[in-house]
Amino acid sequence: MSVKQEHPLIIKSETKLDIKKSKNNEDSEKTETPDVKAEETKIVKTETEPVVEERPIFVCKNCNLTERYDCFNNRVSFNRNLGTKVDYYLARDPFSPRSKRQFLILGSVCSMCDKDVCVKPECSIFYSKFFCSICARKYISNFPTSIQEKIKTTKRI
Amino acid sequence: MYREKRRNPNDENSNSKHQKTSKRPFTFLDYKRILEKVFFNEELVEDINDIWLFVKKFESFTMKKTTTDNSVVANLSYNPLELPEVFDKMHLINLKMYYSDDELASRLPTYDQEEAYEKRPLTKEDISKFRQLVLMYTDFKQKEKFNKLRKLRETQQNLPVYQFKDEIIEAVRHHRVVIIAGDTGCGKSTQIPQYLSNAGFKRIACTQPRRIACISLSKRVAYESLSIHNNDVGYQIRFEKTVNKDTKILFLTEGLLLRQVCGEDLLSQYDVIVLDEIHERHLHGDFLLGVMKCLLHQRSDVKLVLMSATINVELFSKYFSPLAKLIQVPGRLYPIKLEYHPIISEMKVLGKKSERFDPSPFIKIMQMIDKKYPKHERGDVLMFLSGMAEITAVVDAARVYCEKNDTWIILPLHSSMSLGEQDKVFDYAPEGTRKCIVSTNIAETSITIDGIRFVIDSGKVKEMSYDSTSKVQRLKEFWVSKASADQRKGRAGRTGPGVCFRLYSEDEFDAMADYSTPELQKVPLDALLLQMVAMGLPNARLFPFIEPPQPENIENAIESLKQHGALTKEERLTPIGNMLSRLPVDIPLGKMLIMGSLFDQLEPVLSLACVLSVQTPFTNKAYKDSECERARMDLESDHGDPIILLNAFKQWLELKSDGQNTNTRQWCKRRGFEEQRFYEMTKLRRQFKDLLDECGLVKNEEKNMDDMTSAERALRHGELKLLRGMKKTHKEEDSRKRKVLKKDMWEIEDNLDAEDDSVDIRDIDFRMRHNQRQVKQLLKGSTAISYKDLMMLKIILSSGLYPHIAINDEFNSCKTTKEHLFHTEGKPFVSLHPMSYFGNHSDVLQLSESEIIHVPEFKGKNIVSSKHQILIYMSLLETTKAYIMNSLRMPGAQTLLLFSRNICTNRNFSQIICDSWLLLEFPLPEAAENLILKATKLRNTWDNLLKLKLEERSNRRAERQLSIDMVQFMNAEIGYTIKRLLAADQKVMYIGPSGEEITFTGPNPFCSDDWQVYEDDKYGGLRLAPYLTYDCLTGQSLVVYDPWTCPSCNSTIEVTSALEKLQHRQVCDSQTTSGTAEGEACEDVMAKLKPNAKRYDCPDCPGVLYLTPTEMLKHKKSHL
């Protein structure tokens, strides 16, 4: 059954025309009262930060955690006191107010195998450098003993 | 460094000294102030107190551990990973600070400042150590936050809808319409927009039936998608938005999306439109479905996602077939045991219909639960009842039961309760007790309460329906639908296995309708149809409603729109209709607001519209308790309920503005008012004002505080600070208090004094939103200063509410006040509501002996008086009887002549039929002639001025003059009778069309010359104006017209009808008045009102009077 038939409104041309017409009406009203429009744009402006492009996505190759991040760096532009020892995928901390200028470390690139992994203990370990859990286990004998213990006891995904 | 050098010698001294004198070990906690200065600004840590807690814990931990050196030399002979040679736990921390120890140490203050505290000064090593501490803390915080994120993702993945994520994305990619059916708790509302956004859809609009859901969902989704700091997720409700061009997911109300359909280019700003909760079948939801169906034809690129509970999914699926793909997401429901416990009342046994509601079956189930289920097994009870009265009865009975059995907390839940009171149902019952929520169907879908194990269902619901023919709203109790009953049952199985007790039989369940009636079938369609026409859908009859309303409801709504002047005869939008379509309020209210702005009465009309829009502030107690009635005496007005409500609002605002923080809560309680309603009024008033601002009907001056003096601003600033503090304290106290319910809560509720000590949070909110000046402004806007203003208000109200009018039954004078009956056009024999002013003072509406004029030569059993009054009312409500709600008294003939859509007269105007159901008869035809002439003049001027106003070319002076004339017109004293026509009368009253060619020559005294006079094809006679048909009534005796002397030109002319006389005067007046001063014209108006008036020099009164013979007699009498 064609929906066009079932549809009693002859929308094809007429309605479209009508809707357009009412749109034009609205436009002409708007031009008559310019302050209305000016105010609208003003509202938008005050609400907006400088346009942010589409935020890139970070995916942990180990556990599939998928998050948008703000930068891959050892610091964020909005916090000049605190940074990271190596480059990380960093996002603005979603759990604290913007004014606190906090960031959240999501993950990084394994210093051995170049894989993106997140900071979950199951996925990576940091000891002076960033290692994915697979590499950490592979090179376990090269870590200090207390770290070896740590690598052994963490769960695997 | 200079400073370090300078204090170094001192350092050593004090170091040794300190270590001798103090037994206390070193702790960083002693140096809070200094360290905070050295280390912290807002960028380093989020919460400074939190880090001190961490330091404290850390220090006590390391103390106990008898510090051993952590650094173990690792045996790294072979080091392919190039790790540090020496182990240090700090290598485990991936964070670093951008300041060197030297830099930090340089910030240390000079020693002198520390001497007083008998502490050794901090060294660079301390700084270095503390820096490590800070890094450990931030590392700990990072892990904590990451865990939070991880938990969040896990919860999301555990939602039932997650299993369907890929299927849903695929379906939306490949089908134009996807219907997702899943019950509350499956996560569809929060997750699906995110799935779609992550799948690459750029602009997703999600509609919600409720504004509050838009805000909370937008917050939740922003939180889950880690975008609270940008505009990826936003919401838009009327007057409020957090959206810009970056927004990917937008939550908005159904009404707003509808508005966007007509405003912008076919919603091309969205690539996916998600309609949520479509099973609720709200008016706007159903309308949107139809609009979307049309949209699908025009935009092949748009994707439509419909989300619904698993109710009647086939209907939606069929409606969009063959375009739709259906995905069913099973809910997470535990098994529910179903028990039928039909009520067998004595009345039923006796075969009588039980009148009174009996709460005992509900208590019996509570008893049963007490017996069967041990107290330590948790699980609360949710009861579904039909209305407030039933809830109160059960709550009272249950509390009596609790006196013996102290294991219950009884909580009513009803939409008219304040939100704060409603919130209590979410609190926990203390150990060993169950909470029992006694609710209307509000808890069926709108409110979800966790922890319910037992559901007790009455199977009943009270629903409002609307009869578009008689314009009566009916509030009646019905059986719920099967779908509702199952929804209610399901509430028992959300957190664990549950039991549902149905207080009806299985047969009764089987007899229930499958689904509830959609709102579209139950409400007036006027506003909806108007919006459709405004949107460019000219023929509502052809609109593809999912379930079309009754055709006669559509016809009646269109007729009503024509009566209101919103549509032309050809069903085109009029300018006022266009304005009305932009105001999302009921048409009568919208009309009042427009007229209010026309007559410069906007402020009081705004207040009036608000008091009439919110639920009545009068509680049941208000009319039962004589104390309350006495306390309210000064608010009463014999003009009617709207004016009393306005007075109450005004006085309440007065108390708010007196600057002494008067306890308005108590004021309300003493008078039997529900204070919440007044707060709602102020809120609504602001919204209405914003609306009118949007439509260009008013300039909103209150928007900013720029006009405050600096002193005022400072004062306000201080006040706000104080209020914020109070609010915060209240919140803290509140959150501490409310986690666990108190058992004797209701006792406090009724205690006036106990409540007065607590913080009135609503008062604080109100004062934060309004400064004194704004309250004063509100107050000014809620006052009718003079009689003229009051009359004008009443006229404006009438213009909106017409044709909601009622007249006295002719036998009322022989009955007691309570038995008085009234007639409306669509519904005869209605009563005044017992909780209304006239319901208690209906004598005000009756003629007193002195108001009755005895005219010997006038035959007929109806009473002649110039004081007949009619009622203008908001609505008719039928419960056990049909009641008139919110009524206002108005002068009869004047109001009818000013607002009737259809006025029919006989040849000499002695008989006038208004809107085909009210007959006015005038013993003095000349008086009638002038009254109707004056009425048409006013109406024409009104129409013209309104037209100018809507074109934004208002003529302020003419508007003012019109309102003066109108008030004067209302006071005209002319004797007449008023009678309701029965169907039989109506048949014989009209002459009917002659079918002959009609020629009309000469000027038209009732309308401008561009009106084409024609013979009315229904009544006969001459259509002299759009609303006026002359000489179409049969009931006229043959009038012999004597030669007539025109009072203006003094010439005597032969006339054959009253119309000819008026035509002559029209010509005559235009010749004589042209060029005369305004004052004379005014006098002329006075004379015109009473055509048979003669100059009368009263020996007892100063000045000259113009009086009719009857008036002359009366006047003479007054001096006796």
Ligand SMILES: [Zn+2]
């Ligand atoms: Zn991972």
Ligand SMILES: [Zn+2]
């Ligand atoms: Zn690796």
